[in-house]
Structures are given as structure tokens and as C-alpha cells.
């Protein structure tokens with residue numbers, strides 16, 4: 001199989017990157033050691049907004065905002081090209097107290113984002129809460145498993161080769177370039193290589209990870225099923241969110257756990273999330289409990305992804321480390337990576353997303 005660009009990892013970041021390369025006219029090959037979009041990109045909630053954005057470093061918000069500005073057209077185009085609806089919905093988000101009022105209001109005013117301080121029952125009448133809330137009517141969600149399916153369908157229609165169940169086990173370099181990838185199915189070669197391996201990006205790079213620092217951060221979720229439209233808005237309270245899907249499914253999450261690559265859900269998290277969600281919406285107790293799962297987010301220093309060319313290997317790139325916001329950042333990050341590849345000016349500065357500087361010792 002020959003390709004101009006070989007992408008390692010078929011999560012949302014790899015698929016979005018493949019789509020952007022394909023639109024730019026390149027032959028793309030994507031390898032995944034499992035099935036398309038079954039890791040963090042499946043496990044996530046699909047809220048398209050950093051939770052408590054005022055607590056994040058500016059580059060996180062700037063990339064999220066840039067990516068969100070693309071989302072409407074991007075998902076419409078995917079739906080039109082492939083026929084699978086990623087279900088982009090304007091749900092709005094009720095952010096219950098506590099929050100740092102000063103930081104929140106100055107962030108909101110600076111952005112000119114629509115937000116009101118409300119009695120939360122004005123928005124969700126059956127919400128059990130004594131506190132006031134911030135109401136963000138312009139927050140969107142996407143149904144992330146549908147989005148990966150939509151991307152996969154479009155990529156295949158475009159002739160992008162996606163090969164599943166191929167484990168990339170090593171990078172072979174010569175004269176400051178990657179010349180092939182070692183995999184469970186022999187060697188794969190291409191003109192350039194992009195690592196989009198999510199939480200596994202660092203281990204895929206091996207010694208070539210240099211001072212890149214990507215770690216797995218486990219997040220657990222619960223899924224309920226109730227009647228459609230019983231809840232329309234996303235609710236957030238002290239680290240727990242509740243997300244309603246169009247068809248009556250309701251997700252609640254999530255935990256933030258530093259437990260290495262352990263993806264097993266736990267009974268403690270199940271109990272805790274169940275209580276937190278049902279304390280806010282008691283009717284959830286009577287809905288059907290469908291499933292619990294865990295996913296591994298690609299954690300990075302300050303939650304800032306790295307979207308750059310490798311400092312020593314001229315045909316190797318990474319697009320990784322999106323931590324809690326890879327669904328939000330997927331279209332924007334893909335465009336930035338392709339701009340970096342083409343050495344073109346990007347819509348936002350690439351500087352905050354460069355490979356970490358200190359190369360001492362390498």
C-alpha cells in the first residue's frame with residue numbers, strides 16, 4: 001500500500017486529520033491497532049465547550065473557539081458527503097454554582113459570549129438545586145460515536161485506506177527521516193507520518209517521543225435511557241455533567257483518574273456518578289440504566305495539545321494531547337496540522353502547540 005501520508009490512530013483526531021489531508025489532495029492511509037474510533041473518541045461526552053474555561057490556559061480556549069467556529073460547516077459537509085448525521089445540537093449548558101464569579105464573568109465579558117445568571121429551575125424545571133447558575137445558551141454537543149462513523153464513511157468514499165487491527169510497534173529512521181513503520185503486519189511505508197495515537201502517542205513514538213509528555217487520564221461514564229426530550233440542556237455541577245441525547249439517552253460523567261492504561265470501570269465510580277446525577281435529576285433513578293464504561297484521555301501539560309513536526313525527523317508529525325477536549329478541537333487541530341505540514345500560515349498561531357522546547361540531552 002502506498003500513501004503520501006500515513007496516520008497512526010483512527011480516533012477523531014486521526015480521522016479529522018485524514019479528512020483534511022484528503023481534501024488537500026493527498027493519498028492517505030490510516031492504521032489503527034483496534035477498530036476505528038473505539039477508544040477515547042467513543043468514550044467521550046461530546047460537549048463542545050471547555051468546562052470552566054476560565055480555569056484553562058489561553059491556548060486551550062483559543063483552539064477550542066477556532067475549532068467551534070468550523071463545526072457547523074464541517075459536520076454539514078460530512079453529513080452531505082457520507083449520509084451519516086453526527087447530530088450537532090445546540091443544547092445550552094446550565095453551570096450550577098459553585099464557580100469563581102469574578103473569573104467567570106470577566107472571561108465571559110471578554111469573549112462577548114451570551115450568558116445569564118439564572119435560577120436553574122427557569123431552564124430545567126425538575127432540577128433539584130438550591131443554587132444560582134450560569135446559563136450558556138450557545139453551547140453545542142455532538143454525538144461523538146456518530147461523528148467517528150460519519151468521518152469513517154466519508155474517508156472511505158474518498159478513497160482513504162483505513163486498515164484496522166494493525167498495531168504499530170516501532171518507527172524506523174534513517175538520515176533524519178522515518179523510512180518505515182514496524183507493525184504487527186509487517187512494514188508500512190509512506191512519504192510522511194502523523195501520530196494521532198491519543199493516550200498511546202508517547203509509547204508509539206518510543207525513544208523519538210523525546211520530551212513530549214502524554215499520559216492516560218481515565219474517565220468513567222454512565223448511560224441511562226429515558227423518553228426523548230425529557231431533558232434538553234446539558235447540566236454541569238462540581239465536576240459532574242449530564243448530557244441528554246436526542247433519542248432519550250442521557251450520559252453522566254466523568255471521573256479524572258491517573259491510573260495508567262487501566263480502562264476497567266469501577267463500582268465506586270458507578271455509585272458516585274449515579275448519586276451525583278440522581279441528586280440533581282431524581283427521575284433518572286426510574287430510567288433504564290444502560291451501561292458504564294471508561295476511556296483514556298490523552299493528558300498533556302496544561303492540557304495544551306502538540307500539533308507540530310518532530311524536531312529531529314523531518315517527515316514525522318504529531319497531533320495529540322487534547323485531553324478533555326479532543327472532540328471539540330478535532331476540526332481545528334486537523335487544519336492546523338495540515339498548515340504546519342504545508343508550512344503555510346494557519347488561521348490561529350501555531351506557536352502554543354509546538355513540540356516542547358527543551359531538547360537537552362537528546
Ligand SMILES: Cc1cc2nc3c(=O)[nH]c(=O)nc-3n(C[C@H](O)[C@H](O)[C@H](O)COP(=O)(O)OP(=O)(O)OC[C@H]3O[C@@H](n4cnc5c(N)ncnc54)[C@H](O)[C@@H]3O)c2cc1C
Nearest residue numbers: 009011013033041044045046047168198219295326327328
Ligand atoms: C469519559 C470521557 C469524556 C470526554 N468528554 C469529552 C467532551 O465532552 N468533549 C470533548 O471535546 N472531549 C471529550 N473527551 C476527550 C476526547 O474524547 C479526547 O480528547 C479525544 O477523543 C482524543 O482523540 P484521539 O483521536 O487523540 O484519541 P483516541 O480516540 O483514543 O484515538 C487514538 C487511537 O490510536 C489507536 N492506537 C493506539 N496505539 C496504537 C498503535 N500502537 N498502533 C496503531 N493504533 C494505535 C487507538 O486504537 C485509538 O483508536 C472525553 C474523554 C473521555 C474519556
